[in-house]
Amino acid sequence: MTGALSFAAPAVLAGLLLLPALYFLLRATPPAPRRQVFPPLRLLREIAPTERSPVRMPLWLLILRLLVASLVILGFAGPEIVPPRLLPGTGPILLAIDNGWAAAADFPARIAAARRIVEQAGRRGVALLATAPDAAEQKPHATGVLTRAQALAALGAMDAEPWPSDRIADLAAVRAARTRIHDLTGVYVADGLAQPGLGRFIAALDPARIVAAPARGIRLLKPPRIARDGALIARLAVVAQRDRVIQPVLAENASGGALARAIITIRPGSTKGEARIGLPAALANKVVKLVLPGRPAPGGVALLGSGARRVVAGLVAGGTANPEQKLLGALYYIRRALPSGASVRTGTVEQLAESGASTIILADVRLRPPEIGMLQRFMDDGGVVIRFAGPLTATRSDALVPDRLLRGVRALGGALTTGKPEAVAGFAPASPLAGLPAPKSVTVTRQILADPASLDPATVWARLADGTPIILGVRQGRGVLADVLTTANTAWSDWPIAAGFPALIGRLVRLGMGEAPKSGMLKPLRALDGAGRLVVPGSAAQPIEAAGLAQVPVSPAHPPGLWGNVHGAVALDIGGHVPLPEAADYPATVPVTGLDALPRARRFGPAILAAALLLLSADLLISLILRGALRLRVAAIGAVLLLAWGGTARAGEIPPAALATTLAYVKTGDAAIDSVSKAGLAALSDTVNQETAARLGPPRGVVPGTSNLQLYPLLYWPVTGATTPPGKHACAALDAFMASGGLLVIDTDGGGTDEQGSGAGFDPGAREALRRVTACLAIPPLKRLTANDTLAHTFFLTRHFPGRFDGAPVYIAAKGGRDADGVSPVVIGANDWAGAWATDRAGAPMRAMLPGTPGQRLHATWFGINLVMYALTGTYKSDQVQIPAILRRLSR
Structure with a gap:
C-alpha cells in the first residue's frame, strides 16, 4: 500500500x-x-x-x-x-450513512467504514446524515461541520433503525446542507437496497465515492404462513443471485430458546423460498417468533401474533351414550366446528388439563371438586373452558359456572308446554363475541336458566329473543370460562347445524390465547429495535385501526412489533410491509468500494x-x-x-481442579453435546455458588483413562445412541472413580416422551445405549429414586426430578448395593439435565423444555443442586437430627 x-x-x-x-x-x-x-x-x-x-x-x-x-x-x-487520497476537493465532507432495516445486519461494519472516511477527512471537517428517521419521528437532517473527534463520537452514538430510510426527507436534508455549507464533498455509505427516490437522492448528494456491501447479503423474513395441518411455513426473500442461497431459520419461544430449526433453500435466480417447521401442537403454541441465526436485525425476525397459535382442543363428554355417534353424539358437531388445523384430544379432565391443551370443551359433564380445581388452575394459566348444557348438568349444578344457574330445564314449545321455540337475538356488544353475526333461522327448544335474582349483566354474552341469557362467560386469571346453556348436539336446539356455529366455536377456543383482532383500534404492545429485539415502543408510536394494519408502512409512528387490544395481538412484521429486496443500481461514474476495502x-x-x-x-x-x-x-x-x-x-x-472444587463432564467428541454439557454444569455451578455455601470453579471436560478423575466430586456423562463404549482403561478409571467416593451421573437426552411430553420411561433406544455403554462398569444393583431417598432432600425437597424432559424414571444404587457410607456411586436418568441447566452468555436458556410445564426448569435446577450437595456431603441429611425438620416441611 x-x-x-x-x-x-x-x-x-x-x-x-x-x-x-x-x-x-x-x-x-x-x-x-x-x-x-x-x-x-x-x-x-x-x-x-x-x-x-x-x-x-x-x-x-x-x-x-x-x-x-x-x-x-x-x-x-x-x-x-x-x-x-480518496476524496477530492478541499471543503468539508458530507457523509450520508444508511441506517434503515437493510443496513442493520452489518451496521458495525458500516460504522467502521465511516470512521475511516472521517480519519481520511482530517482537518476538512465532516457533516453527518443518517438517512432513517429516529424513534422520536425526527426526520433525517445533516449536522453542522464537525471536527474529527466530534464526528467519531457521533458515529459511536448512531444506531440502526427498524424501518426503511426516508428518501424524500433525505433529499431535502442534502439540499438544505448544501445551501448551508459550501464546497461540500459527498460520500455515501449505502445499504445496497433499491428504493423509490434513491436516484434523486444520489444525484443531489453527488458523492465522490459510494461505500456499500453487496446486496446479496440482505435477508428478509416474510410473515409465516400456517398450513392446513397447523405447521408453520417460514418464508424468506433475498436479492436474486447466481448462487444457491441456504439459510437456516429458528423457531424460538418467549425466552429465546430454539424449539425447531429448518433450512430454507432458494434456487439460483430466484428471490423467495420456504421451509416447513412441523412441531407438536403443544410445542408449536410456544413459538413466538422466527429468527435468522447470527443476524441481529429486524429484517431477520418474523413475529407471530396470537392468531397464529394452533388450537389444541380437549373434548370431554358426559353420560354413557357414544359421544361420537354420527349426527347425535355430544361431540360430533363440536369436532367438526373446530378451526382448521386444530389438534383434538380426548380423555379425562385430569389428563387434558396436564396435556398442554389450549381449550377444554365439556359437553354435559358434571364435575367433581378435584376436577374443578384443576380446571381453575388451567384457566389461571390462560386456558379456555367451554361448557355445554345437557340433562346431567341440568339436575345438579356445580361451582364452575360464570353465574348462578337454576336447576331444571326450561322447555320452549312442545305438546305439554306453552310458548314457542326462541331465536338467538345476538351477541352482547361488550362481550368477546361482539362482531359475530346473529345466527339466522336458529331456534332453541330447551335451555338451562340463569338465576335472574343474582345475574350479573357483564357475564351475559348472548341472549335469546325473549331476553334470557343463552351464553354466559367470564374471565378467570388469564383464561376464560364460557357456558352455553343448551346442548352441543341437536337435542335442545338446531344451533350446532347452523352455518355460524363454526365461527362461534372458533371465536371461543381462541379467547385464552387471543385471536387476530379484525376490528377496533390497535395499540403498540412491543416494538422491534434496530437489533431485532422486542423493546418498549417509542413515544412516536400511534394507535391504528385494525382494518388498515395490512397496508400501513413501517415507520416510527407504526414500528414493527406486536400490536393488539383486548381481543388479542397481531404481528406487524417488516417482511410484510416493505417491498421485496432488490439490488440498487448506482451511477457508473461514481466509484463503489466495499465496506472492508477502504x-x-x-x-x-x-x-x-x-x-x-x-x-x-x-x-x-x-x-x-x-x-x-x-x-x-x-x-x-x-x-x-x-x-x-x-x-x-x-x-x-498442579491441575486447576486441585485448587478449587470443580464439576466435570465426559467429553463425547460431539461438539454440540459437549458445549451443552459445559454450559449446563457452568450454570449449575453458578447457581450452587449463589444458593449454597459451596464454591465451585468452572467445569472441565475429561477423558476417562487419560484425565485424573479423582479430582472431581461429580462426573456428568451424557450418553446418546452414537456414544461408543469406553475402552478398558476408561472403564477401570470410571470404576475407580465410583469406588473412591465420586458420583457418576449418567444421562440421556430424553426417554419415552410422546407428543404431549408425558414420560413413559426409558425408550428402547436409550435403554440399549445405556446397556451397551455401561456393560464394562461395575454398576451396583439399582432402584428407582423416590422422594424418600436422601438425594431428594439434600438441599431442596423435591418429589420429581425433571430435566429438559420430564417423566422418565431416575435410578440410584439399591440399599444393598451401596458402599459403607450409604451414598450411591451412580445416578442414571433419561431427562437431559444439562440441557435444562444450560444457558448462553446472556443468561437465556439454550434448549427448550419438553413438555415445558410451569416450574419444570426450576425443579430441574433444584435437582441439580441436590446432586452437587449429595456428591459433596453424602448422606448427612439422613442424620436423625434432620428428620423432624424434613417431616415438617414435607407436611407443608
Whole structure:
C-alpha cells in the first residue's frame, strides 16, 4: 500500500529544536559523588593513586539519552503513513450513512467504514446524515461541520433503525446542507437496497465515492404462513443471485430458546423460498417468533401474533351414550366446528388439563371438586373452558359456572308446554363475541336458566329473543370460562347445524390465547429495535385501526412489533410491509468500494514510544552500573524473579481442579453435546455458588483413562445412541472413580416422551445405549429414586426430578448395593439435565423444555443442586437430627 508520511500532532515536532539545549545540559551535569569505604587498616591500599571519576558523561551514554528524547518527541507527534487520497476537493465532507432495516445486519461494519472516511477527512471537517428517521419521528437532517473527534463520537452514538430510510426527507436534508455549507464533498455509505427516490437522492448528494456491501447479503423474513395441518411455513426473500442461497431459520419461544430449526433453500435466480417447521401442537403454541441465526436485525425476525397459535382442543363428554355417534353424539358437531388445523384430544379432565391443551370443551359433564380445581388452575394459566348444557348438568349444578344457574330445564314449545321455540337475538356488544353475526333461522327448544335474582349483566354474552341469557362467560386469571346453556348436539336446539356455529366455536377456543383482532383500534404492545429485539415502543408510536394494519408502512409512528387490544395481538412484521429486496443500481461514474476495502492509515507512534521506554530502561540499568549500585540490587531482583518463576512453574504443575472444587463432564467428541454439557454444569455451578455455601470453579471436560478423575466430586456423562463404549482403561478409571467416593451421573437426552411430553420411561433406544455403554462398569444393583431417598432432600425437597424432559424414571444404587457410607456411586436418568441447566452468555436458556410445564426448569435446577450437595456431603441429611425438620416441611 502506497501513501504519504504524516503526523497526527505535527506541532509536537517543535520539541526537536530543544535537543541541542538538552545536549549541553546533559554534558554539564556533574558526575555522581563517589562512595569510598574508609577502613582504618587498609586505607593506603584501597585509595587509588589518581582520581578516575569522569569529568563528563560518556559520549555513547549522551547519544543514548538524546535518542530517547528524540523518540519520545516523535512518538507523541503521531507519525503515520496516510493512504492515497480518496476524496477530492478541499471543503468539508458530507457523509450520508444508511441506517434503515437493510443496513442493520452489518451496521458495525458500516460504522467502521465511516470512521475511516472521517480519519481520511482530517482537518476538512465532516457533516453527518443518517438517512432513517429516529424513534422520536425526527426526520433525517445533516449536522453542522464537525471536527474529527466530534464526528467519531457521533458515529459511536448512531444506531440502526427498524424501518426503511426516508428518501424524500433525505433529499431535502442534502439540499438544505448544501445551501448551508459550501464546497461540500459527498460520500455515501449505502445499504445496497433499491428504493423509490434513491436516484434523486444520489444525484443531489453527488458523492465522490459510494461505500456499500453487496446486496446479496440482505435477508428478509416474510410473515409465516400456517398450513392446513397447523405447521408453520417460514418464508424468506433475498436479492436474486447466481448462487444457491441456504439459510437456516429458528423457531424460538418467549425466552429465546430454539424449539425447531429448518433450512430454507432458494434456487439460483430466484428471490423467495420456504421451509416447513412441523412441531407438536403443544410445542408449536410456544413459538413466538422466527429468527435468522447470527443476524441481529429486524429484517431477520418474523413475529407471530396470537392468531397464529394452533388450537389444541380437549373434548370431554358426559353420560354413557357414544359421544361420537354420527349426527347425535355430544361431540360430533363440536369436532367438526373446530378451526382448521386444530389438534383434538380426548380423555379425562385430569389428563387434558396436564396435556398442554389450549381449550377444554365439556359437553354435559358434571364435575367433581378435584376436577374443578384443576380446571381453575388451567384457566389461571390462560386456558379456555367451554361448557355445554345437557340433562346431567341440568339436575345438579356445580361451582364452575360464570353465574348462578337454576336447576331444571326450561322447555320452549312442545305438546305439554306453552310458548314457542326462541331465536338467538345476538351477541352482547361488550362481550368477546361482539362482531359475530346473529345466527339466522336458529331456534332453541330447551335451555338451562340463569338465576335472574343474582345475574350479573357483564357475564351475559348472548341472549335469546325473549331476553334470557343463552351464553354466559367470564374471565378467570388469564383464561376464560364460557357456558352455553343448551346442548352441543341437536337435542335442545338446531344451533350446532347452523352455518355460524363454526365461527362461534372458533371465536371461543381462541379467547385464552387471543385471536387476530379484525376490528377496533390497535395499540403498540412491543416494538422491534434496530437489533431485532422486542423493546418498549417509542413515544412516536400511534394507535391504528385494525382494518388498515395490512397496508400501513413501517415507520416510527407504526414500528414493527406486536400490536393488539383486548381481543388479542397481531404481528406487524417488516417482511410484510416493505417491498421485496432488490439490488440498487448506482451511477457508473461514481466509484463503489466495499465496506472492508477502504485503506487504513498505518500509525507508528505507539511502537516508537515503546522503543523509547525500552531504551530508557536500558539507560537506568547503565546508570546503576556506573554508580556501582547494581550488584546487591541485581542479586535481590534475581532472587525474587527466580522464586517467582519457580513458584509459577510449580503451580503450573498442579491441575486447576486441585485448587478449587470443580464439576466435570465426559467429553463425547460431539461438539454440540459437549458445549451443552459445559454450559449446563457452568450454570449449575453458578447457581450452587449463589444458593449454597459451596464454591465451585468452572467445569472441565475429561477423558476417562487419560484425565485424573479423582479430582472431581461429580462426573456428568451424557450418553446418546452414537456414544461408543469406553475402552478398558476408561472403564477401570470410571470404576475407580465410583469406588473412591465420586458420583457418576449418567444421562440421556430424553426417554419415552410422546407428543404431549408425558414420560413413559426409558425408550428402547436409550435403554440399549445405556446397556451397551455401561456393560464394562461395575454398576451396583439399582432402584428407582423416590422422594424418600436422601438425594431428594439434600438441599431442596423435591418429589420429581425433571430435566429438559420430564417423566422418565431416575435410578440410584439399591440399599444393598451401596458402599459403607450409604451414598450411591451412580445416578442414571433419561431427562437431559444439562440441557435444562444450560444457558448462553446472556443468561437465556439454550434448549427448550419438553413438555415445558410451569416450574419444570426450576425443579430441574433444584435437582441439580441436590446432586452437587449429595456428591459433596453424602448422606448427612439422613442424620436423625434432620428428620423432624424434613417431616415438617414435607407436611407443608
